[in-house]
Amino acid sequence: MSTVGLFHFPTPLTRICPAPWGLRLWEKLTLLSPGIAVTPVQMAGKKDYPALLSLDENELEEQFVKGHGPGGQATNKTSNCVVLKHIPSGIVVKCHQTRSVDQNRKLARKILQEKVDVFYNGENSPVHKEKREAAKKK
Amino acid sequence: MELWGRMLWALLSGPGRRGSTRGWAFSSWQPQPPLAGLSSAIELVSHWTGVFEKRGIPEARESSEYIVAHVLGAKTFQSLRPALWTQPLTSQQLQCIRELSSRRLQRMPVQYILGEWDFQGLSLRMVPPVFIPRPETEELVEWVLEEVAQRSHAVGSPGSPLILEVGCGSGAISLSLLSQLPQSRVIAVDKREAAISLTHENAQRLRLQDRIWIIHLDMTSGCQLGTLGTNLQVWLIRSRGRPKVWHERSWTHLPWGPMDLIVSNPPYVFHQDMEQLAPEIRSYEDPAALDGGEEGMDIITHILALAPRLLKDSGSIFLEVDPRHPELVSSWLQSRPDLYLNLVAVRRDFCGRPRFLHIRRSGP
Numbered sequence: 001m002s003t004v005g006l007f008h009f010p011t012p013l014t015r016i017c018p019a020p021w022g023l024r025l026w027e028k029l030t031l032l033s034p035g036i037a038v039t040p041v042q043m044a045g046k047k048d049y050p051a052l053l054s055l056d057e058n059e060l061e062e063q064f065v066k067g068h069g070p071g072g073q074a075t076n077k078t079s080n081c082v083v084l085k086h087i088p089s090g091i092v093v094k095c096h097q098t099r100s101v102d103q104n105r106k107l108a109r110k111i112l113q114e115k116v117d118v119f120y121n122g123e124n125s126p127v128h129k130e131k132r133e134a135a136k137k138k
Numbered sequence: 139m140e141l142w143g144r145m146l147w148a149l150l151s152g153p154g155r156r157g158s159t160r161g162w163a164f165s166s167w168q169p170q171p172p173l174a175g176l177s178s179a180i181e182l183v184s185h186w187t188g189v190f191e192k193r194g195i196p197e198a199r200e201s202s203e204y205i206v207a208h209v210l211g212a213k214t215f216q217s218l219r220p221a222l223w224t225q226p227l228t229s230q231q232l233q234c235i236r237e238l239s240s241r242r243l244q245r246m247p248v249q250y251i252l253g254e255w256d257f258q259g260l261s262l263r264m265v266p267p268v269f270i271p272r273p274e275t276e277e278l279v280e281w282v283l284e285e286v287a288q289r290s291h292a293v294g295s296p297g298s299p300l301i302l303e304v305g306c307g308s309g310a311i312s313l314s315l316l317s318q319l320p321q322s323r324v325i326a327v328d329k330r331e332a333a334i335s336l337t338h339e340n341a342q343r344l345r346l347q348d349r350i351w352i353i354h355l356d357m358t359s360g361c362q363l364g365t366l367g368t369n370l371q372v373w374l375i376r377s378r379g380r381p382k383v384w385h386e387r388s389w390t391h392l393p394w395g396p397m398d399l400i401v402s403n404p405p406y407v408f409h410q411d412m413e414q415l416a417p418e419i420r421s422y423e424d425p426a427a428l429d430g431g432e433e434g435m436d437i438i439t440h441i442l443a444l445a446p447r448l449l450k451d452s453g454s455i456f457l458e459v460d461p462r463h464p465e466l467v468s469s470w471l472q473s474r475p476d477l478y479l480n481l482v483a484v485r486r487d488f489c490g491r492p493r494f495l496h497i498r499r500s501g502p
Contacts, residue, residue, distance in 0.1 A: 102276035
């Protein structure tokens with residue numbers, strides 16, 4: 001069984017996902033004071049996506065399955081699971097929804113973003129608001 | 139019967155147990171018709187993981203998960219509806235899983251077993267021996283997209299950017315660029331007919347065939363470094379189903395203008411490393427898609443040598459390479475000032491290895 005290796009990936013979010021994610025840097029102060037409700041930051045250009053606190057890539061730790069070998073052409077691995085941790089809150093998301101590492105990384109960030117928003121905003125999070133609205137419609 | 143016995147044992151003992159003993163641990167259990175109605179997805183995964191591990195097949199669990207999920211109509215086990223995890227499988231499904239798993243026992247790569255794989259969110263057909271796109275290469279595409287977005291003046295006008303892909307394989311890079319750059323046009327080149335057909339098929343599946351020209355061409359044959367290829371016979375497939383044979387003497391007579399970008403994941407494995415590749419790769423993928431010669435640089439240097447004549451001024455080349463190449467490419471470019479190419483950036487892959495190069499043309 002392959003072991004999971006820790007790999008800190010300190011690159012800015014723009015390097016991984018195309019705009020608009022990561023264009024705003026998250027103030028460190030808000031992270032250290034989870035008790036304070038933060039006004040959600042508008043995510044420009046993202047269709048149908050509620051306004052959520054954006055993630056700072058510097059506060060994320062990404063893990064891929066270790067034992068990837070030399071990598072690139074010299075390797076054929078299909079283990080595309082991504083484990084993403086938000087360090088300040090300790091929230092961890094594991095994603096193996098797709099067969100593409102790239103897609104799993106993006107999905108993991110999206111899921112993590114929702115969880116982190118709920119963590120800090122609780123009932124005020126757009127995630128919960130949407131669920132309540134959806135429940136009302138039923 | 140042996141298989142049924144094992145699975146029955148696994149059912150009674152719980153998933154995850156490897157069947158080394160075949161004790162029949164039931165007393166009042168009545169024998170049921172074999173296979174169908176007894177085994178669920180979870181049990182099947184457990185069973186085949188055990189089989190693969192016993193036979194030393196790498197990624198035993200992942201392989202069995204992908205195979206079982208595939209037979210149940212999902213791309214990954216995690217994305218399978220939870221209700222399906224414990225539902226009994228039909229005998230047809232069990233048979234299918236058995237067939238696919240037997241190929242895995244022959245070390246066939248999962249992507250060839252399933253006949254498809256995903257790249258940058260696109261589903262692509264996979265057929266041996268055409269090279270299977272690697273996860274690292276998705277980052278190459280991401281980088282190109284970022285750079286194109288920054289040069290916003292080139293985006294938005296029809297036919298722009300105009301991209302050349304050298305060694306298109308299954309079409310992964312070309313098609314993911316086309317799908318995310320709605321105005322772009324791509325010329326995809328490969329020396330293997332199998333790759334040409336597969337790229338063509340994938341382009342049609344994704345309805346991108348109108349913006350891609352796929353050319354069966356060996357870039358390295360008949361070309362001397364630094365000079366244009368002469369007497370190149372170019373077989374041009376312009377997909378709308380009407381193949382056209384195009385005889386060309388030189389690159390400059392092609393009807394499309396100079397390129398904005400050249401992108402490639404060229405064969406870059408060092409020749410001496412070829413025999414150390416895993417059986418999955420050695421036995422099933424085209425070695426010509428991997429072997430880059432003594433220092434893995436042969437095709438890289440060919441592309442760079444041809445690039446100035448193919449690129450617009452300040453056009454870019456994006457390459458995926460071996461981690462030892464950034465230095466080698468840098469030295470080589472310095473030895474060729476006549477090309478007016480500069481290595482402007484090196485980017486690491488998700489494992490932290492220097493994997494991608496951005497080279498820019500500047501000058502006459």
